[in-house]
Amino acid sequence: xxxxxxxxxxxxxxxxxxKSVDYEKGMVFYFPLVGLVLGILLLGVDFLxxxxxxxxxxxxxxxxxLAWVSGGLHLDGLADSADGMFSHQSxxxxxxxxxxxxxxxxxxxxxxxxxxxxxxxxxxxxxxQCWWLFxxxxxxxxxxxxxxxxxxxxxxxxxxxxxxxxxxxxxRVLSLGIIPSALFCFFGGLKGIFLLLGFMLVxxxxxxxxxxxxxxxxxxxxxxxxxxxxxxxxxxxxxACRDSLIFN
Numbered sequence: 001x002x003x004x005x006x007x008x009x010x011x012x013x014x015x016x017x018x019k020s021v022d023y024e025k026g027m028v029f030y031f032p033l034v035g036l037v038l039g040i041l042l043l044g045v046d047f048l049x050x051x052x053x054x055x056x057x058x059x060x061x062x063x064x065x066l067a068w069v070s071g072g073l074h075l076d077g078l079a080d081s082a083d084g085m086f087s088h089q090s091x092x093x094x095x096x097x098x099x100x101x102x103x104x105x106x107x108x109x110x111x112x113x114x115x116x117x118x119x120x121x122x123x124x125x126x127x128x129q130c131w132w133l134f135x136x137x138x139x140x141x142x143x144x145x146x147x148x149x150x151x152x153x154x155x156x157x158x159x160x161x162x163x164x165x166x167x168x169x170x171x172r173v174l175s176l177g178i179i180p181s182a183l184f185c186f187f188g189g190l191k192g193i194f195l196l197l198g199f200m201l202v203x204x205x206x207x208x209x210x211x212x213x214x215x216x217x218x219x220x221x222x223x224x225x226x227x228x229x230x231x232x233x234x235x236x237x238x239x240a241c242r243d244s245l246i247f248n
Contacts, residue, residue: 004030011142012038013071025167031146032176035139038069043134046127059122063115066138066230070223077223078114079107084220091214095156098220110224114231121234130241132187136180137237141230143177144203148217148225150174152207155216162219191240195233202232 006027009016011034045065049058067075084098086106103111127134150173154166167173184192206228210221 003027004033007031007034008037011035012069014069025165028146028149028165028167029173029176032139032143032180035142036135036179038142039135039138041069042066042138043127043131046122046125046134050126055123059119062122063118066118067115070226074223074226075111075114077220078110078227079103080220081218081224082106082110085209085213091155094214095218098218114227117231117235121231121236121238124238125234125241130237132183132192133233133237133241136183137230137233139180140177140184140199140233141226143174143180144225144229145222146174146177147203148207148222152211153216155210155214155218155221162222188240195237195240198236199229199233202229 003024003026005016006024007030008014010027011031042062042065046058046062049061053061080098080100080103083100083104083106084094087094087097089097125133149166150168150170153168154163157163181196184196186192188195203225206221206225207217210217210225214221
């Protein structure tokens with residue numbers, strides 16, 4: 001349980017049991033499980049907000065919860081990645097820009113579009129119509145961080161604070177990703193399978209892009225990958241849940 005709580009503390013703003021948490025390599029295994037727990041909480045937020053406030057505020061609170069639960073770090077990583085990647089500079093300069101705490105125009109646009117896509121998705125989604133997507137999307141999007149740490153190298157080298165977490169080619173670390181993937185396949189039917197394939201395509205494109213630009217991953221690109229894939233899953237997942245015989 002220690003490693004799960006380490007992952008919980010690493011990925012969320014919620015307090016963690018125990019006096020101290022060691023950020024060890026093994027906690028990467030539990031990233032999708034943390035995402036599943038967050039999905040359960042998101043279901044509760046969507047249910048309560050829909051009952052108390054109606055759809056407009058429900059959508060806003062769903063989006064706000066996903067942004068708040070990570071302390072805004074994933075959105076910050078998205079903004080920093082956008083500023084660096086779209087600067088058309090050398091690798092070293094891109095990494096330098098990504099270190100800058102200030103947010104530029106591209107970073108602002110990335111955050112706006114990301115939150116906008118999530119809002120569009122939640123407009124068509126309700127927990128009672130598509131509960132499996134509420135569970136699986138946060139889990140899969142956080143599983144992408146495990147994938148990045150396994151498949152790609154550390155673009156900053158040993159100098160980065162997260163260097164310890166990289167686990168090159170240790171594929172067993174990714175095994176818990178089968179749980180949210182199964183939710184897509186069993187409850188989403190054919191649409192869910194296509195959505196899962198689309199998610200994998202987006203993930204591959206992002207990884208190849210980051211590799212070509214900076215030669216691997218950083219903490220910022222890990223956060224950016226989480227935000228982009230989560231936005232994709234909720235925006236296009238609304239299509240998978242629409243007019244489905246399962247939910248009629």
